[in-house]
Amino acid sequence: MTDETAQSFPRLNEPAPAFDAPTTDGRKTLEDYKGKWLILFSHPADFTPVCTTEFIAFAKRQDDFAALGAELLGLSIDSHYSHIAWMLNIKEKFGVEIGFPIIADLNMKVAQSYGMIQPGASDTAxxxxxxxxxxxxxxRAMVYYPMNAGRSVDEIHRLLVALQTADxxxxxxxxxxxxxxPVIVPTPATPEAALARSGEGYDTVDWYFSTREL
Structure with missing residues (x-):
């Protein structure tokens, strides 16, 4: 992997790549979400069965994410009109309304900047x-799944709760x-702190592994 290729992928605990893209709810930029948590997720294509199950799951948990101060934002390489038709189809056939916007990324600009296009899987999805x-x-976190296995929306929600609680x-x-x-207490950073750990009132298995209740 060249340095240029490596830099095309986002990195944890660094600023997320900026974007300005058309969605089913007008143009959206990363700045629009400042002050909120954002769950940005991509899917290979509209009108595909695995993606449909995922979007239904996200839609059903949208209020749970909102309660955590988080917004949902989908993305695929399909057109704006394909997204609209798919959203209407999901409502008609499955009785679920998609209440979050979907980016139409026909030029793959957003997908490329986030490392969503991986040649080993597909050059166009x-x-x-x-x-x-x-x-x-x-x-703060990124999770990749293959084309033929749907992701767990419950796990993404759990991960968000864990990140917020850890912060x-x-x-x-x-x-x-x-x-x-119980949560894990930060590991002592000095020999002196390690020796003192057992007397600090935590549930300590060894100096490097202590837990506590919140």
Whole structure:
């Protein structure tokens, strides 16, 4: 991979790539979402079965994301009119209204800047990528799925809750953490702090592994 190719992919904890693109709800820019969390997710194509299940799942959880101060924004390489037709089809055939905008990225500009186009999967379709961007426009998480396996919207929601809780409480989250579970205390940074850890009141297995309740 060349340096030029590597730089085309976004990186965690750095500013998310800016965009200015047409959507089913007018033009949207990254700046429009400043002050909110943004869940930006791509799909390979409109009117495809796996993508349809994903969009239905996102639509059903939209209020749950909104309760966390997060907006949803979809993207594919399809046209604006294809998006509209697909949204209407989902409402007619599945009884679910898509209440979030979808970027029409025919020139692949947004998809390229976010590394959504991966030649090993397709040269003309965006892979199933999900990006969580914080209120300051910083990319905090990204998850890629293959063309033939749908993503878990429940996991994306769980991840957002974990990120927000970690920020608020200055801690880390263990595997599959959910609200109510213990969190991981930051590891001591000096030998002296490591020796003192056992007496700090945490549930300590060893100096590097301590948990606490929130």
């Amino acid at each position: 965006a892979v199933r990528a999900t990006f969580i961007i914080d209120p300051e426009g910083v990319l 608020e409480n200055k801690c880390a989250m263990p595997e599959n953490w959910k609200p109510g579970d």
